[in-house]
Amino acid sequence: MTGQHRVSPFPFLSIDATSRQVSLDARDAAFYADPNPVYAALHAASPTFYWQEQKQWFFTGYDAVNGLLRDKRFGRQILHIATREELGLPEPAAHTRHFDKAEEWSLLELEPPEHTRLRTLVNRAFVSRHVEKMSGEIADLANRLIDDFAGTGETELLSSFADIIPVTMIGRMIGIPDDMGPQLLKWSHDYVGMYMFKRSRADEDAADRSAREFADYVRQVIAERRKTPREDLLSHMIHTEHKGQYLTEDELISTTIVLLNAGHEATVHQIGNSVRIILESGLAPEDLFRDAAATERTVEECLRICAPVHIFQRHCLEPCEIDGVTLKRGDRIGLILAAANLDPLKFTDPLTFKPQRNEGANLSFGAGIHFCIGAPLARLELNIVLPLLFKRLPKLRLAAPPSVKDVYHFHGLERLDLTW
Template structure:
């Protein structure tokens, strides 16, 4: 059990400078504990009630538990995904990243997720010209075809691992089709994505860090070759579109194109896989709601939103404090990191009626699974289409699908999902 407190040493103070170093809570927030990872929601409720803004010593982060605070901080320009547009690591009292990580961050910071305006504004504008709502919606028939084929294959085999046989292949195939990655190379994408996302876990092991660097380097080199080919001979794919997009004479650099493609794979793939697995496991544990959905497939859009709320695949989103702020009466200084607890915010009783109850027909559902503000997920429309079509295909092909055993959760907390979900049909 880890100990959380609302302040640490005299630097942190509450309202009107009140010293809060003596205020401590024995809250069971332990993101490396398998029991906590499997069910963090009781701990979240305790945090919201007793320590909504609290300092977590093992990672040096401030945990933010309530929906109103999380939502506000996502939109607050006094915070950012990075501080490097304002100063060096040393300027913000941080240690420089190890030299061996440089290839990883060179790739990641060429995309839009880990940069701030004006670079973020420019990248999002350019990418949005190619990754348009019309283009995404045009993919729906193909996504339905792929989802149906995967679901029927699961049925033909008499069941199996829903994660490995449906949840994982669908977004890989969709993203590969979008980017124009040849079918013979698509087996490379899932390992690259998993290894790269390992860097975003809390205090990743040295092994995980090296794996992330290696995967980013390999994926970037692959995309560099593919992008060069598409610049000379454009096809009907997103890499070609990104390579050709021009706005008032501005265009993506090669590094920015590669960083964007890496982001699309990681954000789109990992979230969709875990949302599918978490969602089906949620339905199996709430058989009344599963029967309701089986009887009325028109509930699929609201059901997907509710499953994203009830057991969100991204439990935590981190942002740096760029100037002193006050949250919930607690002052948080420049140069530290806040950990926005999406999973807690999505169960906040101040916002959601009966938040611990799964309701596939819930219409008043302001969940923040896709974030908010300038970093709101660009791929949210695509994720929604994939999930609606995937759940719909399985409901049609396997209307009596049931779990074959109780699944185990992967050890990861930040990007949280099942290691497998074996089902019978």
């Protein structure tokens, strides 16, 4: 990189603050294992930057990210207003056709009016007053899982606890039996491989295979619910109309898959991340979870400092200028939610875990019309299972250094070995 204005403290990162050009290897273990110091370096040198390896502009400032998430000049879709030919985009790859089909009506990928119609049908099930009715079930499941390993003096927390709770609860909400949990986890892990930076052909093949199997399974459950409706979200989506319209089968499949994936994948990561940050902080769990207010502050600070999803992509829908960057229709930009949570202009001493903070909301669930629909459920699960775990196992400590998954731009642990 020529004309470099700043020398980076990291060998995998170089920043030219004058041109706002950044070279960053997202597959370097030293980066994805602990991205926060890199985000701090970017805030100091160039909060808005062109990431050379990703070939697009990225934004890390809290106000910029918060504003762009709500800016109607940007959207998750672009092909609803322009053709592939106009934008110079290649045709979809044949080997990911099942994945693309499953994503076709994903809430995460749509813009109004389709997004409004689908979200309206689903949203009612996820509002806080409905979700809170699941509190007892969440606590019962967490206690039962802890019962299984409490007497052993050690556990690998992801496989014995964190993996199981979110997938079980979102499955029950939608109407998927508990015993499908392990299979849902496998499909989901393969599926989200499509969102990794520098994914391989093997990742794409696995995602497409799992998308096909996932869709086939959901199609079978839909057929059952058409014949015999139950008190679950899938029956609600099948049999409820919105302005005279019902969801098509393709819309039902896409919506169910995205809810199952988004409803547990990030929460699994967040449970692991949160337990790790609490144990490494040296702060007393009995203080962090002494009452409901303290618990909520602790959970929100965990979400701020170790968010499970780091990047949200947007398309520019019309020519505009953002923070001195000229963008044309069709350009993609990246919003680094996890970095916005570390903006020193918003949060004092941002790399330090401070549960007593009262400096504003984190952006880990996004903002605007694509604010995470499952946020009330995720927050409820975290507010129940974290204090329960530390109360049941008061001598909890790390048995080994946690290993981080190579799945950037997600951030979660491969293993979390604990002892007490």
